[in-house]
Amino acid sequence: MAHPPTMPAAxxxxxxxxxxxxxxxxxxxSLSFAELHEAVRAAARGYLALGLRPGDRVCVWAPNSWRWVVAGLAATYAGGVLVPVNTRYRGEExxxxxxxSRARVCVVADGFLGRSQVAELRAALPGLDEQAAVVVVGDGEAPPSTTAYDDLAGLGAQVTDADLDARVAGVGPDDVADILFTSGTTGRSKGVLTAHRQTLLAAERWTSTCRVTAEDRYLVISPFFHSYGYKVGIVSSLLTGCALHPVAAFDTERVLAMIERERLTICxxxxxxFHSLLESPSFPTTDTSSLRLxxxxxxxxxxRLIERMLDELSFELVVPAYGMTECVVATMCRPGDPDEVIGTTNGRVVDxxxxxxxxxxxxxxxxPGEVGEIQLRGEMVMLGYLDDPEAxxxxxxxxxxLHTGDLGTVDADGNMRITDRLKDMYICGGFNVYPAEVEAVLARLDGVVEAAVVGVPDERMGEVGAAYVVARAGHDLTPxxxxxxxxxxxxxxxxxxxxxxxxxxxxxASxxxxxxxxxARTTTKDDRWT
Structure with a gap:
């Protein structure tokens, strides 16, 4: 289907x-789509009153909530660029x-996780208040020289509908819609630039493949600061009319209760x-029959996890997929694929x-069948990294x-299987070892909930494996x-x-x-090696 050209249009x-x-x-x-639209317009007028210009950046540092949805959508509605920020970051990060990002507006959930985010940010960036207007989401009184989130609408009353509509009309499909920073687990994070047309296309490909409709009730556990929560979550809702049920912080018992109470269909x-849901003591007595996708x-x-999701969690459809911040939706399995394809691959490339x-x-x-780096090309590949032409x-x-950094194979039918991260593969005695393969075998050992395998230095073999295993409660499992x-x-x-x-x-946090x-935990000097 044809999708709207911009986020405001959607x-x-x-x-x-x-x-x-x-x-x-x-x-x-609970907000209807009409109420959401009005709330976004009110917040967008507030941003304009704070001085947001076309192309200015809006950072949102907050957990999943209805306010995040409004604040994030208002950034692009006002002609700006959304910059979601990891909730677990410290002030310096x-x-x-x-x-x-040279943000002009910062929306901050002050007090989340018992911290003073505004104080942290001001301490780490002394020039914050000269650079950006700080909008505070929280139950308490907003710190001095900030704007309370609930006051945005009143502040924006001075901005006319005509002024706001003119700003919306100036937004184009090739304009940058969002800058999502990579997790930075392998070095300094990089800001991924994505245009409106790309963000919407990713959501369209995902929703059409997964057959999402307005009847669906969508449990969003992935954080909104991540492409999985924002583009596959919020943006998918705009394209289909499905209801979002956001979770601020994952809690197994709360999520199970929500699935049963709200009759949620997508997760x-x-x-x-899914490991956590299946292993919860509450799971056997929770009705999860509403789950569809x-x-x-x-x-x-x-x-083995996919098998359990279909058999025990009552999912009608499990769709493995593959993507990354630099190309959000790349491959997906399809409804009707054989069990072998769903259970062992990440599917085929999307249009x-x-x-x-x-x-x-x-x-x-x-x-076909040869292991190498997976590379991608197409209209959903990022525009580039923020101010980093070398990277x-x-x-x-x-x-x-696009170099993905992932190792994998593609079979004769085009189904891709990730072998491992290029950086995670290690060489033991001259042989390549892919941790994901070992982890998949461990998943079939009775008593294992999940496991992670890494390569560590060894004087004789070059590198050897170290396995960290989470055992199921009540199982007397030994190394x-x-x-x-x-x-x-x-x-x-x-x-x-x-x-x-x-x-x-x-x-x-992702x-x-x-x-x-x-x-870093494991060294060859550990006496457990001998």
Whole structure:
């Protein structure tokens, strides 16, 4: 289907088509699409009153809520550029994003997680108040020299509808809509520039493949500061008219209760979300029969988890997919795909995207079944990195091919399977080891909830594996059990030399496992190696 050309146009269209349908349901607050549109217009007028000019950046540093939806959509409605900020960042990290993006407005949830975000940000960026207007979301009184979120509408009363509509009319499909900063787990974060047409196209490809309709009730666990929560979440709602049910912080019991109470139908998320739901003590007595669609965008998904989601969580459809901030929707499985495809691949490229597999060393194109770096090209590949032409040139070839940094294969039917991250692969005794393969085998060991495998230095072998395993409550699992299970199923060089049982895996706010942190835990000097 043809999608609206800009974010403001998408909001206007859905408000006309589904004015009375619920747009956002957040606790006691429920906004219809007509009410959402009016709230966004009021906030946008407030931004204009604060001095926002066309192309100015608006940082939103807040957890998932109906206010985030309004504040984020108002940024593009007012002709600005949305810059979502990770809620777990400290003041210095946020100051770096605010300074580099030259934000004119900063929307801050002061008091979230018991912190004073405004104080942190001001301490880290002494010139904040000269650079940007600070809008504060919170229940308490707004700090001095800031604007309370609830006062935005009153502040914007001086801006006429004609002035706001003129600003909206000036927004074009090729204008930058958003700048999403990468997680920075492998170095300084980079700001990914995306145009309105690209953000909307990603959501259109996702919703059409997943057959999302206005009847769906969409549980959004992924944070809005991430492309998964914003573009596959908020923007998808604008294109389909489905209702969003945002979660500020993932809590297994609360989410299960929401699924049953609200009869939720869609639940995308990282694999750990579904692991947690399945392992909850409340799960056996919770009615999850309303669930229709699960989508996972993780680079590697244990096939056993997909089996359990279909069999135990009652999903009618599980759609593995693959994407990244630089190309949000690249490949997806399709409804009707065989179980083998859904259980072992990330699907085929969506319309508008090309894919190839390349030898990381020589750059030569590889054939079906050969392992190499996955590269992408097409209309959804980012415009580039913010103020970083060197990094952009390293990531995107002159002819448009994007280096994903992921290793994988493509079969004769075009189905892609991620083998691992290029940086996560390690070489043990001259043989390539892909941690995702080992993790997939571990997922089938009775008593294992999830596991992460990393390569660590070894004087004799170069590198060897270290496995960190989360065991199911009540299972008397030992490292020896894990090693014996793997030795029966994997070549010797793939079996980790170190196995440790842990209560949980370290994660960032997007729920990605922090493998660098796991590598730092393990050294060959540890006496457990001998």
């Amino acid at each position: 909001l206007r269209a859905v408000a006309r088509e589904h004015p009375e349908r619920p747009a956002v349901v957040d606790g006691e607050t 946020v100051a770096d994003v605010v300074a580099r 995308p998320g990282a694999p750990t979300i 699960a989508n996972m965008g993780s680079a590697s998904i244990p096939p 508008g995207v090309e894919m190839r597999v390349v030898d990381p060393q020589s750059g030569a194109a590889l054939g 952009t040139a390293e990531a995107v070839e002159p002819d448009g091919w 020896d059990d894990v090693e014996a299970f793997l030795r029966e199923r994997l070549a010797n060089f793939k079996v980790p030399r170190h196995v440790e049982l842990v209560d949980e895996l370290p994660r960032n 729920l990605k496992v922090l493998k660098a942190e796991l590598r």
